[in-house]
């Protein structure tokens with residue numbers, strides 16, 4: 001089902017992007033607390049004074065037009081953005097009340113807790129088993145029985161065990177794109193993260209694989225806190241509990257998903273979700 005944005009009147013569009021859920025505002029506890037975050041690539045400022053808490057065990061979607069800073073924000077949360085040498089930041093990001101830029105917080109420890117799944121499935125050119133066992137091995141787990149257990153559990157949690165249990169020794173490159181993406185999710189789960197960041201995880205997938213990943217996200221939020229960047233507003237409405245709308249590097253609105261789509265508070269959010277721009 002494709003939204004023909006810009007072709008409908010506001011009211012119709014707002015009711016079209018329906019989440020089939022009743023708004024259940026909760027008092028969230030937060031895994032991340034982001035305060036006054038500014039980020040520059042050289043002299044170009046990509047994020048402006050972002051203040052945003054990421055709720056625990058819920059799905060937070062980030063939407064907004066191309067270039068508005070969604071991926072930059074996501075990669076700031078696990079300090080991946082620092083891999084680009086010209087990046088400078090100010091403000092603070094706290095993960096479970098610890099400042100992630102505090103010298104005492106090792107980046108490896110942060111990334112073990114905050115896993116990431118990318119737009120394009122990126123398995124290693126290794127067997128399914130070795131892909132999933134990779135992280136635990138890096139963390140020093142050598143016992144075969146324990147690795148077997150972790151691989152099975154991670155593939156089960158990624159809803160792909162039944163499909164792959166007899167193909168564990170096959171190269172992951174030989175799998176379909178949708179299977180590769182779920183193996184990548186299993187790889188992220190194998191190190192027992194707390195938060196999973198997903199950067200447009202279904203944009204390279206066919207509709208059936210997309211549906212499987214969306215269903216999986218619903219399961220995963222029982223155990224993990226999830227932040228997902230998506231270009232697809234229908235997807236944000238379907239799978240997220242809270243939605244943040246970014247524009248030109250600013251956080252314009254952050255609300256319960258039903259609220260944001262049905263009753264946006266900011267004119268710019270309304271313009272975007274009704275297809276007037278973007």
Ligand SMILES: Nc1ncnc2c1ncn2[C@@H]1O[C@H](COP(=O)(O)OP(=O)(O)OP(=O)(O)O)[C@@H](O)[C@H]1O
Pocket residue numbers: 041046064065066067068069070071072073084231
């Ligand atoms: N490595 C980089 N070097 C310099 N500028 C960058 C870099 N990566 C992103 N930017 C700039 O930062 C801004 C935000 O980019 P970002 O990729 O975060 O946006 P986005 O909302 O995720 O976009 P899209 O939806 O197209 O993926 C853009 O102006 C972009 O050109």
